[in-house]
Amino acid sequence: MTSFGTADLKKMFDAIAAAIEADKDRLCQLDGVIGDADHGIAMALGFNAARDAVAALDAATVEPATLLNTAAKSFLNAVGASSGPLYATAFMRGAAAVKGKATLAASDVIAMFQAMAQGIKDRGKAEPGEKTMVDAWQPAAEAATAAHGAGKDLAESLGIAFAAAERGAEATKDMIATKGRSSRLGERSLGYIDPGAASAVLVIGAIRSSLAGYHRPR
Amino acid sequence: MTSFGTADLKKMFDAIAAAIEADKDRLCQLDGVIGDADHGIAMALGFNAARDAVAALDAATVEPATLLNTAAKSFLNAVGASSGPLYATAFMRGAAAVKGKATLAASDVIAMFQAMAQGIKDRGKAEPGEKTMVDAWQPAAEAATAAHGAGKDLAESLGIAFAAAERGAEATKDMIATKGRSSRLGERSLGYIDPGAASAVLVIGAIRSSLAGYHRPR
Amino acid sequence: MQTKKIINDGDRAVDEMLEGILAAHSRHLWSVDGSPRSIIARDGPRPGKVGLVIGGGSGHEPTFLGFVGKGLADAAAIGNVFASPPPDPILECIKAVSGGAGVLLMYGNYAGDVMNFDMAAEMAAMDDVEVRTVLTTDDVASAPRDQRQKRRGVAGNFFIFKAAGAACDRMLSFDEVERIARKANNHTFTMGAALSPCSLPQTRRPNFEIGADEMEIGMGIHGEPGIARCALKSADAIADEMLDKILAEMAPSRGDKVAVLVNSLGSTPLMELYIVNRRVKQRLDDIGVSVHATWVGNYCTSLEMAGVSVTLEHLDGELQAMLDHPCDCAMFRAG
Amino acid sequence: MQTKKIINDGDRAVDEMLEGILAAHSRHLWSVDGSPRSIIARDGPRPGKVGLVIGGGSGHEPTFLGFVGKGLADAAAIGNVFASPPPDPILECIKAVSGGAGVLLMYGNYAGDVMNFDMAAEMAAMDDVEVRTVLTTDDVASAPRDQRQKRRGVAGNFFIFKAAGAACDRMLSFDEVERIARKANNHTFTMGAALSPCSLPQTRRPNFEIGADEMEIGMGIHGEPGIARCALKSADAIADEMLDKILAEMAPSRGDKVAVLVNSLGSTPLMELYIVNRRVKQRLDDIGVSVHATWVGNYCTSLEMAGVSVTLEHLDGELQAMLDHPCDCAMFRAG
Numbered sequence A, B: 001m002t003s004f005g006t007a008d009l010k011k012m013f014d015a016i017a018a019a020i021e022a023d024k025d026r027l028c029q030l031d032g033v034i035g036d037a038d039h040g041i042a043m044a045l046g047f048n049a050a051r052d053a054v055a056a057l058d059a060a061t062v063e064p065a066t067l068l069n070t071a072a073k074s075f076l077n078a079v080g081a082s083s084g085p086l087y088a089t090a091f092m093r094g095a096a097a098v099k100g101k102a103t104l105a106a107s108d109v110i111a112m113f114q115a116m117a118q119g120i121k122d123r124g125k126a127e128p129g130e131k132t133m134v135d136a137w138q139p140a141a142e143a144a145t146a147a148h149g150a151g152k153d154l155a156e157s158l159g160i161a162f163a164a165a166e167r168g169a170e171a172t173k174d175m176i177a178t179k180g181r182s183s184r185l186g187e188r189s190l191g192y193i194d195p196g197a198a199s200a201v202l203v204i205g206a207i208r209s210s211l212a213g214y215h216r217p218r
Numbered sequence C, D: 001m002q003t004k005k006i007i008n009d010g011d012r013a014v015d016e017m018l019e020g021i022l023a024a025h026s027r028h029l030w031s032v033d034g035s036p037r038s039i040i041a042r043d044g045p046r047p048g049k050v051g052l053v054i055g056g057g058s059g060h061e062p063t064f065l066g067f068v069g070k071g072l073a074d075a076a077a078i079g080n081v082f083a084s085p086p087p088d089p090i091l092e093c094i095k096a097v098s099g100g101a102g103v104l105l106m107y108g109n110y111a112g113d114v115m116n117f118d119m120a121a122e123m124a125a126m127d128d129v130e131v132r133t134v135l136t137t138d139d140v141a142s143a144p145r146d147q148r149q150k151r152r153g154v155a156g157n158f159f160i161f162k163a164a165g166a167a168c169d170r171m172l173s174f175d176e177v178e179r180i181a182r183k184a185n186n187h188t189f190t191m192g193a194a195l196s197p198c199s200l201p202q203t204r205r206p207n208f209e210i211g212a213d214e215m216e217i218g219m220g221i222h223g224e225p226g227i228a229r230c231a232l233k234s235a236d237a238i239a240d241e242m243l244d245k246i247l248a249e250m251a252p253s254r255g256d257k258v259a260v261l262v263n264s265l266g267s268t269p270l271m272e273l274y275i276v277n278r279r280v281k282q283r284l285d286d287i288g289v290s291v292h293a294t295w296v297g298n299y300c301t302s303l304e305m306a307g308v309s310v311t312l313e314h315l316d317g318e319l320q321a322m323l324d325h326p327c328d329c330a331m332f333r334a335g
């Protein structure tokens, strides 16, 4: 299939929520090391709320942009914290990028993906290298856009994006946090993966698996 | 030697304080099971204070009764709790029993010992069988008086008293507390030695060892 | 391994605490010269007023000395941790607050406290001060109903002292003060549950053993064993168990009023206490009993013990008036 | 093994706590219809008065909602445990307290709170409510002196909110309220030390690891790592370490006045806090700084975390007047 509708995006949120729920404890533990140990809770709360909210929408009449805005609002109100505004902004920007479209072509998905990453960056005012989820989202978005521009199909492009996200998250180990709760740790934040970057990998992986039909080998 | 002066009683308080200090933790643990875990602290505080107070007295001019009253007051003010009034009353009664005497004959020591046990009983209004220190003190005092009345010397008499105290303390295991902090336990106090009875054995053992020259084999 | 405490020397902890308290609350409290364990209210004691002296062991802060002040207790005699004060500091308190109208001694019903306070009362009588005693016995878990006089005094002290202090502050006669104090005690019911032990500053050892998934119902505020061990229950189940026992004894009628105290035994945080209070209110609403006032927090603690107690005071017009009577203490204000 | 908590359901803990709080404090507090996490003062908000909205994550009780009431904050927006509230409940608070003279948002300086409160402020601006923000940054351990704006807001909130609330209650202009709020923040310095972790109701797992004989200096009130691990020190040594850092920044002169807050991070009992206060007072006496007022107890907690924080507010005439200004909140009264 080459185009995606509201029903597909519902599946996407199912996939993200399932992926986060599965690694909830690991995310809390990562956050426990350099933060306040609740990232897994926040992400699970947020994506469960988003999944339930979009599940309640009528796929026949509701268009993708509306679904994404619904996801944004429900995620935000369930969570607050840092992840709330960051992911809510991501989905609102994603919505703006596909406004008015009844179904999304591959290029729309790439545009949505790019807009989400930009939204996170704008909301958090973080640059790459500050040890945040931006270090996973930005390289992933850039890689997806470049690959697709170079003629790769959506599956390949999202696969490349996912690999870039994994590398970016891994790289946060060697960064000193300068944004977010960990930013007061200075040197002491070295050597640990940023929990938000780790969860971004899960989110991006779930987007890929649901939209590009790729399923990670267990 | 057959008579005891103020200097000997100072040694007696040294011996008691040392014996309690050595078993302080065990007494706290016993009290932890059926009380509030502080009996060793209270007894150590009290007898250290008594030892220091009597040590400061001039053995040449101060008579035994004054020494015992000094011990009573210092023990009481250092401790409070249950042990405070009980042992303070014991020593005040002991003082009354030897009032006016410059030195104590064996019979005076027995009388003092008897008066101490009676003082504890009067202050606490406890009868034997209520799982308190009375269950060690009363049989010990009765045994000492009987033995001495039957012509045994002080060493023998206090040896018999000590054995009676040990049996009495051991017997508290099978008693249900009806006085003191443990009295609300009912059945649940069964099977445990009463801490006050256990410390009474130490006190009586130290009195014996210091006045009757008996030293418990280590 | 010793438990962690922010102290200097276990044997000095009580005296250093008192220094810190007087440093913080010199506007409310002073201590008798040469008797630092006798803490007196700056405002409160006065000629013609019945004096109220409370006291007991340390480790229950803000009980006792937090409740010393205008409209509540005139003085508190402070003992070592979990140990009654000796007679001398109690006697000093009695002398300091005596206004010629008599002095009422109020404290929890424990063998050690009874012996020491009674000795102090005898000494005071020799100085011609009329002294009477009202023991608090609010802990329903500590003895059967027909042996109320054997029960321990625990967090309900708060309501009982408050009633007596208000009666004193209103310059009522000694007989009236005593009557109201006894009535408040008879109208106050507490039950507690402990989750984890505390440790004495001197031993730094947990004062009882409890399983990682166990709780103890009816645990005393000195860690004395309670009435039953069981698996840790939900907040609602714990509240229900306490209320079932309390309400069975209090037997309120529809339309009756109560005051509520949800108390932390030390380390249990406000979040958990308020979750318990939520259930307490539900239960009282269900039987048509209205809550006149509620206090939630650390009122009668056992150092860092984890757990909660629930106290209900069954109000009538008189007890409600005493409860609403203003007081201004170092650690507590009302009205 | 899960940590012990008196709760029903970890995911419902915050909402059940709020129910219990409203049940206990309905005379002081109400919550916005359809927005139960927006807690408003019954008395306080009024036409012509600058509105004061505070807020942040749960788990710090009595911060934040305990400080909502006449003379202090008009409303508090409550988030999940250790998580900023989302914009909606914040916006509801702003609307509920807006008296036409502007609304001041005050909260601790955390990335999550900043993002959510800023979004709420943008929304309020669209409704033509003038909103300004003053972040609290009193935690001296959380960033170097030259980066004060990066520091966390911790227990010093108490003094900073108090000053702003008093300024609002005196009907001062928005500019004046903002100036006083910023001044109070700049005059307030806090440092904390943690001995043992807390655990979130949802995970029931200790939120950090610490040795049985270790403490952590500068630990954040969400269990964020601090500046150093070390062996547990004596109360005096801990107090000295905090005061050395605080006084070096505050640089008071002989004769200056300060207000003191010795705060429990949750499970540390009053006995230990007062032992710390004893040392604080000694140190201030030594340098001729006088203590205008002292508060000791649970003011800004991290659930059941063990530890203490010391806060000093460097007073001038204006800040002292704001501190002495009466307030009547659900969990705190002064003046």
Ligand SMILES: Nc1ncnc2c1ncn2[C@@H]1O[C@H](COP(=O)(O)OP(=O)(O)O)[C@@H](O)[C@H]1O
Binding pocket: A031, A035, A036, A038, A039, A042, A043, A081, A082, A083, A084, A086, A120, A123, A124, A125, A126, A131, A132, A133, A134, A179, A180, A181, A194, A195, A196, A197, D082, D083, D084, D111, D112, D113
């Ligand atoms: N300013 C920011 N920009 C981008 N990401 C951020 C920013 N601040 C925090 N984050 C991300 O948020 C994550 C923490 O999220 P979470 O634990 O849910 O919130 P909180 O820190 O409020 O507990 C961090 O690991 C980081 O990746």
Ligand SMILES: Nc1ncnc2c1ncn2[C@@H]1O[C@H](COP(=O)(O)OP(=O)(O)O)[C@@H](O)[C@H]1O
Binding pocket: B031, B035, B036, B038, B039, B042, B043, B081, B082, B083, B084, B086, B120, B123, B124, B125, B126, B131, B132, B133, B134, B179, B180, B181, B194, B195, B196, B197, C082, C083, C084, C111, C112, C113
């Ligand atoms: N009424 C009493 N008569 C005699 N002995 C008593 C009485 N009450 C308590 N005791 C003794 O006191 C002991 C406890 O002493 P201690 O722990 O020092 O005091 P507290 O119970 O106040 O903590 C008990 O083990 C018991 O032997």
Ligand SMILES: [Mg+2]
Binding pocket: A031, A035, A036, A037, A038, A039, A181
């Ligand atoms: Mg976090």
Ligand SMILES: [Mg+2]
Binding pocket: B031, B035, B036, B037, B038, B039, B181
């Ligand atoms: Mg004891």
Ligand SMILES: [Mg+2]
Binding pocket: B036, B038, B081, C081, C082, C083, C084
């Ligand atoms: Mg005791």
Ligand SMILES: [Mg+2]
Binding pocket: A036, A038, A081, D081, D082, D083, D084
């Ligand atoms: Mg958080």
